Amino acid sequence: xxxxxxxxxxxxxxxxxxxxxxxxxxxxxxYEVLEQVCTAGVGLMWKVYNGHKKxxxxxxxxxxxxxxxxxxWSKDDRETMxxxxxxxxxxxxxxxxxxxxxVQHPLEESRDSxxxxxxxxxxxxxxxxxxxxxxxxxxxxxxIRHGLLQLFDGLQFLHQDAKIxxxxxxxxxIVINKNRSWKLFGFDFCIANQPATDGTxxxxxxxxxxxxxxxxxxxxxxxxxxLALSSINTPDSDLFxxxxxxxxxxxxKPLKMFGSDYSSFRRYANDLNQRKYxxxxxxxxELTESxxxxxxxxxxxxxxxxxxxxxxxxxxxxxxxxxYLDSLYQWDNLQKSKFYKGxxxxxxxxxxxxxxxxxxxxxxxxxxxxxxxxxxxxNVLLIAEMSSxxxxxxxxxxxxxxxxxLTDPIQILLIFMQKMDLLLKLTPAEEVKQSVLPLxxxxxxCDMPQIQDLCLAVLPTFSTLIDYNAMKNSVLPRIKKLxxxxxxxxxxxxxxxxxxxxxxxLDKWLVLDEILPFLQxxxxxxxAIIMGIIGIYKIAMTNTKLGITKDVMAHKCIPYLxxxxxxxxxxxxxxxxxxxxxxxxxxxxxxxxxxxxxxxSTIQRDNKPKDAxxxxxxxxxxxxxxxxxxxxxxxxxxxxxxxxxxxxxxxSSAAPIAPVKAREQLKISHNTISAPPAARPDILSSMMxxxxxxxxxxAVAAAPAPAGTQMQTNNGWHSANPLVMNHQxxxxxASNNNTFSLDDLDPFAxxxxxxxxxxxxxxxxxxxxxxxxPTVNYIYPSGYSLNSIQQHQQQQLLGKxxxxxxxxxxxxxxxxxxxxxxNALSQQDILNFLN
Numbered sequence: 114x115x116x117x118x119x120x121x122x123x124x125x126x127x128x129x130x131x132x133x134x135x136x137x138x139x140x141x142x143x144y145e146v147l148e149q150v151c152t153a154g155v156g157l158m159w160k161v162y163n164g165h166k167k168x169x170x171x172x173x174x175x176x177x178x179x180x181x182x183x184x185x186w187s188k189d190d191r192e193t194m195x196x197x198x199x200x201x202x203x204x205x206x207x208x209x210x211x212x213x214x215x216v217q218h219p220l221e222e223s224r225d226s227x228x229x230x231x232x233x234x235x236x237x238x239x240x241x242x243x244x245x246x247x248x249x250x251x252x253x254x255x256x257i258r259h260g261l262l263q264l265f266d267g268l269q270f271l272h273q274d275a276k277i278x279x280x281x282x283x284x285x286x287i288v289i290n291k292n293r294s295w296k297l298f299g300f301d302f303c304i305a306n307q308p309a310t311d312g313t314x315x316x317x318x319x320x321x322x323x324x325x326x327x328x329x330x331x332x333x334x335x336x337x338x339x340l341a342l343s344s345i346n347t348p349d350s351d352l353f354x355x356x357x358x359x360x361x362x363x364x365x366k367p368l369k370m371f372g373s374d375y376s377s378f379r380r381y382a383n384d385l386n387q388r389k390y391x392x393x394x395x396x397x398x399e400l401t402e403s404x405x406x407x408x409x410x411x412x413x414x415x416x417x418x419x420x421x422x423x424x425x426x427x428x429x430x431x432x433x434x435x436x437y438l439d440s441l442y443q444w445d446n447l448q449k450s451k452f453y454k455g456x457x458x459x460x461x462x463x464x465x466x467x468x469x470x471x472x473x474x475x476x477x478x479x480x481x482x483x484x485x486x487x488x489x490x491x492n493v494l495l496i497a498e499m500s501s502x503x504x505x506x507x508x509x510x511x512x513x514x515x516x517x518x519l520t521d522p523i524q525i526l527l528i529f530m531q532k533m534d535l536l537l538k539l540t541p542a543e544e545v546k547q548s549v550l551p552l553x554x555x556x557x558x559c560d561m562p563q564i565q566d567l568c569l570a571v572l573p574t575f576s577t578l579i580d581y582n583a584m585k586n587s588v589l590p591r592i593k594k595l596x597x598x599x600x601x602x603x604x605x606x607x608x609x610x611x612x613x614x615x616x617x618x619l620d621k622w623l624v625l626d627e628i629l630p631f632l633q634x635x636x637x638x639x640x641a642i643i644m645g646i647i648g649i650y651k652i653a654m655t656n657t658k659l660g661i662t663k664d665v666m667a668h669k670c671i672p673y674l675x676x677x678x679x680x681x682x683x684x685x686x687x688x689x690x691x692x693x694x695x696x697x698x699x700x701x702x703x704x705x706x707x708x709x710x711x712x713x714s715t716i717q718r719d720n721k722p723k724d725a726x727x728x729x730x731x732x733x734x735x736x737x738x739x740x741x742x743x744x745x746x747x748x749x750x751x752x753x754x755x756x757x758x759x760x761x762x763x764x765s766s767a768a769p770i771a772p773v774k775a776r777e778q779l780k781i782s783h784n785t786i787s788a789p790p791a792a793r794p795d796i797l798s799s800m801m802x803x804x805x806x807x808x809x810x811x812a813v814a815a816a817p818a819p820a821g822t823q824m825q826t827n828n829g830w831h832s833a834n835p836l837v838m839n840h841q842x843x844x845x846x847a848s849n850n851n852t853f854s855l856d857d858l859d860p861f862a863x864x865x866x867x868x869x870x871x872x873x874x875x876x877x878x879x880x881x882x883x884x885x886x887p888t889v890n891y892i893y894p895s896g897y898s899l900n901s902i903q904q905h906q907q908q909q910l911l912g913k914x915x916x917x918x919x920x921x922x923x924x925x926x927x928x929x930x931x932x933x934x935x936n937a938l939s940q941q942d943i944l945n946f947l948n
Contacts, residue, residue, distance in 0.1 A: 137223045137224065137225075138221050138222075138223040138225075138226055138228050139221040139223075140175060140218060140221045140228040140229065140230060141228075143166060143167060143168070143218065144164045144165065144166055144167065144173060144175055144218065144230055145164055145165055145166075145167055146162050146163075146164045146175050146177075147162060147163040147164050147165075148162065148163055149161065149162050149163075150162065150163055150174070150234065150235070150236065151234065151235070151236040151237055151240045152237065152239075152240065153176070153234070153237035153239075153240075153285060153286070153288055153298060153299075154176075154178075154198075154201075154237075154285060154286065154298065154299050154301075155197075155198075155281070155285060155286070155299060155301055155328050155332075156285070156328040157237070157239060157285055158178055158182060158198075158328070159176045159177070159178055160176070160177045160178070160179070161174050161175070161176055161177075161234050161237075162174065162175045162177060163175075163233070164230070166217075171217075172233050172291075173217050173218075173230045173231065173232065173233060174230065174231050174232065174233050174234040175228060175229075175230050175231075176202075176228065176229050176230075176231060177226055177227070177228045178198060178226060178227040178228070179225065179226055180195070180224075180225055180226060180227070181225065183195070186326060187326075190325060190326040190329060193325060193326075193329050194326065194328065194329045195227075197301045197302070197329055198227060198301060199220060199222070199227070200300075200301060201299060201300045201301030201302075201303070202216075202219075202220040202227070202229055203219075203220065204277075204300040204303055205298065205300050206219050206220070206229075208271075208275060208277075208300070210267060210270050210297075211266075211294075211439065212263045212264065212266050212267030212270070212294070212295065212296055212297060213267055213270070213271075213296060213297045213298075214231055214232065214234075214288050214290070214296040214297065214298045215231060215232045215296075216229060216230070216231050217230040217231055217232060218230035232290055232291070233290060233291035234288055234289070234290055234291065235289045235290060235291050235293065235470075236250060236288075236289050237284070237285060237286075237287065237288050237289070237298075238284040238285075238287040238288075238289065238295070238358075238362065239283075239284040239285045239287075241289065242284060242361060242362055242365055243365040243366070244365055252362075253464045253466070253467060254397075255429065255431040255432060255435070255463065255464070255467060256293060256464075256467060256471070257362055257363075258426065258427055258429060258432045259431075259432050259435040259436065259471070260287075260289070260293075260294075260295035261295075261359065261362075261427075262422060262427055262432065262436055263294055263295045263296075263439065264287065264295055264297070264355065264358075265418045265421060265422055266439075267295075267296070267297045268282075268297070268348075268351055268352075268355065268418060269418045269419070271297070271348075271351075272348040272351070272418075275305075276305065276306030276314060277300075277303050277304070277305050277306070278303060278304045278316045278346060278347070278348055278350065278351060279297065279299075279300065279302075279303050279351050279354075280302045280303055280304060280331050280346070280350065280351070280354075281299050281300070281301060281302045281303070281331050281332070281335070281354075282335055282351050282354035282355055282357075282358055283299070283332050283334070283335045283354065283357075283358065283361075284358060284361050284362070285299065285332075286298050286299025287358070291470070291474075292470055292471060292474040293466075293467070293470045293471045294439075294471075302319075302330070302331045304316045304317060304319070304346060316346045316347060316348075317346065318340070318344050318345065318346040319346070320340075320344065321333070321336070321340070321341070321375055323373065323375055327372060327373040333371040333372070333373075333374075333375065333378045334357065334367040334368070334369065334370060334371055335353075335354040335357045335358065335367065336350075336353075336354070336378065337349070337350035337353035337354065337412065338353070338381075338382030338383075338385050338386065338410050339410070339411075339412050341375075341378060341379045341382045342379075342382050342383075342386070342410075345412070347412055349412035349413065349415050350412065352407055352412075352415045352416075352418070353407060353408060353409075353412070353415065355407060356404055356407030356408040356415075357408070359396070359400070359404055359407070360393065360395075360396060360404060360408075363395040363396045363397070364395040364396070365395075368391050368408075369381055369391070382410070385408065385410045386410040388410075390405055390408060393405075397426060399424070399425050399426040400424070400426045403416065403421060403424050403426065407421075430459060430462070431459065431462065431463050431467070434456070434459050434463075434472075435467075435471055435472070437452060438471075438472060438475040441475060446482070446484055446485060449479070449485055449488070450485065450488045453485070453488035453489055453492060454488060456472075456492045457491060457492060457495055460472065460492060460495055460496060460499075461495075461499075465499050465500070468496045468499065469496060469500060469504060469508055472492075472496065473493065473496055473508060473509070476489050476492055476493050476496075477489075477493065477512040480512060480515065480516060483519070483521070483522065484522070486516065486519070486522070486525055487522055487524035487525060487528065490516065490525065490528050490529075491528060493509065493512070493513070494528070494532045494535060496509070497509045497535060497539060498535055500539075502539050505539040505540075506539075506541065510539075510540065510544065513548075514544075514548055517529070517548045517549065517551070517552045518551070518552075520555055520559065523559065523561055523564070526552070526555065526556050526559060526561075526564050527561070527563065527564050527567070529552055529556075530556060530564055530567035530568050530571065531567060533549075533567070533571040533574075534571065534574065536549055537549070537571075537574060537575050542578050545575060545578050546578060546579075546580075546583075549575075550578075550579065550583065550587075553568055553571075553572060553588075554587060554588075554591060556568035557569075557591040557592065557595055558591065558595075562599075562601045562603065562604050565595060565599070565601075565604050565607070566603060566604060566607050569592070569604070569607040569608060569610070569611040570607065570611070572588070572592075572611050572615070573611055573614035573615050576614075576615050576618045577618060579618075581620075584615075584618070584619070584623075585623060585627070588615075589612075589615075589623075589627060589628075592608050592611060592612060593608075593627075593631050595608055596608035596609065596631075596635065597634060597635065602637070602639055602641060602642065605635075605637060605639075605642050605645075606641045606642060606645050609642065609645030609646060609648070609649060610645060610648075612628060612649060613645070613648050613649045613652055616628070616649065616652050616653060616656065616659065617652075617656065617658070619659075620658075620659075621658065621659050621660065624653055624659050625661070625662075625665060628649065628653070629650075629653065629661070629665065629669065629670070632646050632649060632650070632673075633669070633673050638677075638680050638682075639682070640680075640682050640683055640684070640687055643677050643680060643683070643687070643691075644687055644690070646677070647674075647677075647690060647691055647694055650670060650674065650694060651694055654666070654694075654697070654698065654701070661698075663701060663702045663705040663706060666698045666701060666702050667702050670698060671695060671698050671699065671702075674691060674694065674695050674698070675695060677691060678691040678692055678695065
C-alpha cells in the first residue's frame, strides 16, 4: 500500500509540476506529457518527459526548459542563455541523420517554458556514467563501443557533409534513445562553415569570456587546447572533445574540472602540449593509445574518425553485429538473409538488454518486408525466449500480432508452430484467444503436412483456453475435415491422437453426438489409424466424466469394432487390444442390462396385483405358520378374525367317539390380544385363512347352543366378510359335504353374545363352547332380508337338506339404531381398512 501511495504521490507531483510549467505551451495541445525520465543539455537544464501524441498515440519524449531556472541570472545572461537554447534546438531541427537526435515537434515557447518533442529517449550519457548510477542503467562494454562508433558516424556527417563544428561534445549533450543508440544533441554553440574567398572551409573563432555565465559558453572541461593557445577552431577540436568524452565514459568524470576558471584551463592546455596525460587505468588497454592520440595538443596530429573505426577495440563480434544493423537499410534481401541466418549464434552471447533494446527494434522493422519475415522471425522468438512475460508483452507481442494473421510465406506458420509452446507460455490467455487460436485454425487449413502435424500436436496443450462454442464450432470441425480429406496417414493419425487428448475437456453429449459418429466415417484401415480409433473408444468408455452408454455400445460401438478386429495387417498385440476392448464393452453391456432387468422385475413384482392362485398359496403358507404359533402361545394375529382359529382336537381315550363325532371336531377359541398389533389388520387375509382352515377338516360337528346364550331373533346367519356380497355366497351343501365355511357358524348370534369357553363333558366326551363378543364390529350389508338365509343355515346345522335361498332386499327400512352402528363403525375402522 505504501508503494501505491508513493506512485500516486509521484504522479500527482509530476502532473502538478507540468501544469505549472506548460500552461499555454502549444506542445501540450498535441502531446500528452507523462513522467520525467532524465535530464540533458548544457548544465542538464533540459528536463525530459515521456509522452505520446494525442491523435496517433505515437511515443515521444518532450524536452522542457523552465525559465524560472534563470531567475537568479542577470538579465543579459538570461537573454543570452535563452537565445542560445533557441538556436541550438532550431539547428537540431534542421539536421536529419540516424545518429543525430530526431525532432518530432519544433520548439514552442510560452511565458514560462521552452518545449519541443523528439523521438523516445532513454537517458543522456551524463545520467548513466559515474559511480552513482543505478545498476539497470549502467552501460555494458559492448554498448559503449557501439555507441562510440555511432558518435563517429554522427560527427563525420557533421564535419564532412553539414560542415558544422559542434563545439559542445560532452556527456550532457549525448543522448541515448529508447533503442540504446547514441545521438548528438546540444547544438547550442555549433559553428557552421563560412568558406573563405578561395573556397577553403572556415569556422569563425569565438573566444571564451568570463563576463558571460559559465553555462552560456562551451564547457571548458571538453574544450580543445588550441582554442586557448592558438585561437583556432576546426573540426579537429571536436575530436579532442570526443577523447575527453571517452575518458569520462569509463572514468565517470572528465580529465580535469575547471568550472569558470579560464586561467586554469590555459595552464592545463600547456601541460597537454608537453604530453602530460592523467592516469588512464579505467580505460581498456586496446583503446589507451588511440585515446592519447585524440588528446594530442596538436589538432593536425589527431587521428581521423575513419581511422578510429579500424582499431582492434571496435572489432568485437557484438559491436560489428550492432553496426551491421545500423546500416541494414542499405543492403538487399540476399545480404540481409545471410546476416539473419547467422544472428541466432550471436544473440545468446550478448546481454539481454542489448538484444531487447538494440537488436529487436531493427528486426521488427523488417516485418514490413514479407520475404524477410521467415529469416527475421526465428531471431525475434529467440529474444522472446530470453525475456520475461512483461518484457514480451511490452516489446515483442505488439509486433507479432500482425504477423499472426499472415499465411504467406508459408514458413511463417511453420515457425510459429515450432515455437507454439513458447507463445503459449508468454502470451496472456486473452491474447491467445484473439491472436493465437486463429493462427491455429489457418494452420489446420493449410496444405503443408508438416505444419498440420505440428498444429495437431500443440493444440491439446491449451485446450483449456478454448471455450465450448469455439471447440464445438471451430476446432473439432476443422480436425474432422482434415482427417477425412487428408491423404497423409501421419496427418490422419495425428488428428485422432489430438482428438483423444481433447476428450477430457469435452462433455459427454459432444462426444456421443460428434466424435463417435465421426469415427465410423473414416474409411482408412491402416493399423495406425485403427489403433487411433481404438484409443478414442477406450478413453471415451473408461473416462468417468464421459462414459459411453450401454445402448451406444450395443448398437453402434461393438458392431463397428468387430469388423476392425479382422482387418489385415494387424499385429497380434494390436488384435489383442481390439478384442480386449470388445470384451470389456460386452461385459459392461451384460452387467448394466442385467442390473436393469433385475430392477424392473423387482418393481413389477412389488406393484403387480396378486391373482387368486398366488393369494391362496400365500394364505395356505400363512395358515400353517399361524397354527404352529397358536400351539406355542406366541402368535398374535393382527386382523379382525385373529380371535378365532379352527383346529382339530385330539381324540379322547376315555370314551369312544360317535360316528358323527369321529370326524375332526372344531375348536373355536378366542384369544384375548394383550398388545396392540404390530401391523394393520388384513381382513381379506384373515377371512381366507379361516376358510382354508375349514377346507382342511374332514367333518363338521355342530353343538347346540348352550342355555343362556342369546341368539338372533330371526335365527339367521349373515357373512361376516365386509368385502363379500351375501347374495353371491354359494349355498351350503348337505351334511355329507366335506367343505366348510365360517359362514356356517354364527360367532355372534343376535347382537351381543356371551363368551364361549370350552367345558369338558362326560356324556359325549366333546368340548362345550361359549362365545365371546369379538373386539371388531362387523359390517352387514343393509337393504337385504336375512330371514331366509338364517333358516337355511339352521337346517344345515340340524342335518336336514335345504336349498339356499336367494337374498332379497329387506322390506322394512333401517332402524335408527342400525344407522348409528353403521356410522360408528365407518369413521375409524373403514379408514384403517382402507389404509
